[in-house]
């Protein structure tokens with residue numbers, strides 16, 4: 001809070017004398033609760049001195065409006081115009097925080113870097129405990145920049161963190177006021193059984209298939225058990241031919257096994273089944289609902305994977321808040337009909353352009369897994385396989401053998 005022109009001037013002078021690596025300006029003027037925290041007299045010094053020095057400025061709607069002379073901001077289009085107009089004042093980047101946007105179901109923030117606009121959507125968490133959301137957002141951006149992140153990544157992490165903290169603190173009751181605080185220590189205190197997604201989980205990604213399990217006479221649960229015993233690091237239930245009720249029961253049973261072993265369980269396509277079973281996340285394709293809608297439905301903590309064949313898909317998945325992408329088919333496969341093969345070159349192109357970790361899929365097995373893993377791109381974290389594990393008599397043995405091949409490939413790469 002910079003409540004007087006004198007203080008703003010002193011700060012700017014000090015910043016010139018002692019330059020900082022990244023300057024994040026949260027132009028604190030009006031709190032989310034509507035309280036005025038700094039008067040209009042400081043607006044000129046903000047505009048003339050502080051904002052032009054900023055790497056990013058993070059106003060809420062009321063602050064953005066005040067910086068622009070009181071223009072009404074009521075739509076996402078207004079937020080975009082405001083972000084651009086504030087950028088013209090001089091900061092390198094602008095993040096307009098739209099938590100207070102009237103008539104909006106999602107909480108939408110607009111980020112502008114002088115070239116491109118990005119919209120960050122997250123579900124609106126219904127809670128009176130919103131005190132400190134703006135400060136938390138700006139401070140998290142600063143912390144991420146200090147850790148060496150790029151601006152867009154820092155903003156993205158901050159947005160997700162605020163959403164997670166709001167969700168975590170939504171029911172705490174402190175004091176008698178109408179608006180409560182956020183509890184930032186969720187990572188230290190939360191006693192959730194599910195651990196956060198680790199990209200290394202993608203190393204040996206076992207994807208089930210109802211037809212194959214039927215052919216070999218085993219249940220989904222037995223297939224999952226065997227894959228975990230063989231060393232699969234993440235499981236996806238890709239059950240295209242199973243009735244919804246049976247799918248849900250199988251997902252719940254598999255989840256119990258996965259939780260015991262600390263292996264994440266994702267559901268292919270079916271966000272309803274993922275929600276109903278409390279699975280760890282979903283894997284969705286390009287023709288499913290957009291990942292930002294899935295994120296709004298599933299919340300910040302669930303894992304979302306998106307199938308991507310092109311750099312454009314990968315960029316969108318990242319903007320939409322996905323956690324990883326699945327890229328393929330790398331090699332021809334009979335498991336998925338009419339699926340375009342992108343080859344190792346296509347996989348490499350997607351990986352290089354992706355800010356998210358990648359798992360390769362399609363026709364991968366013992367004979368070619370090393371070639372995939374040796375592509376030499378750091379964000380390629382593993383292989384996802386269906387038939388090489390499940391269209392075989394002994395799922396556990398095949399999983400073990402593939403795990404050895406994958407481990408060997410990392411040794412050689414080193």
Ligand SMILES: Cc1ncc(COP(=O)(O)OP(=O)(O)O)c(N)n1
Pocket residue numbers: 205207236238268269283284285286305306307325326327336359361384
């Ligand atoms: C890890 C992983 N990557 C890609 C896919 C393919 O998903 P999609 O394109 O939606 O096709 P279907 O699997 O639904 O037929 C996947 N399932 N898993």
Ligand SMILES: Cc1ncsc1CCOP(=O)(O)O
Pocket residue numbers: 328329330332333334335336339361362363364384385386387388
């Ligand atoms: C689901 C999917 N998406 C792209 S290829 C593919 C099938 C992978 O199956 P397999 O490992 O048997 O080739």
Ligand SMILES: [Mg+2]
Pocket residue numbers: 268269283284285288
């Ligand atoms: Mg799909």
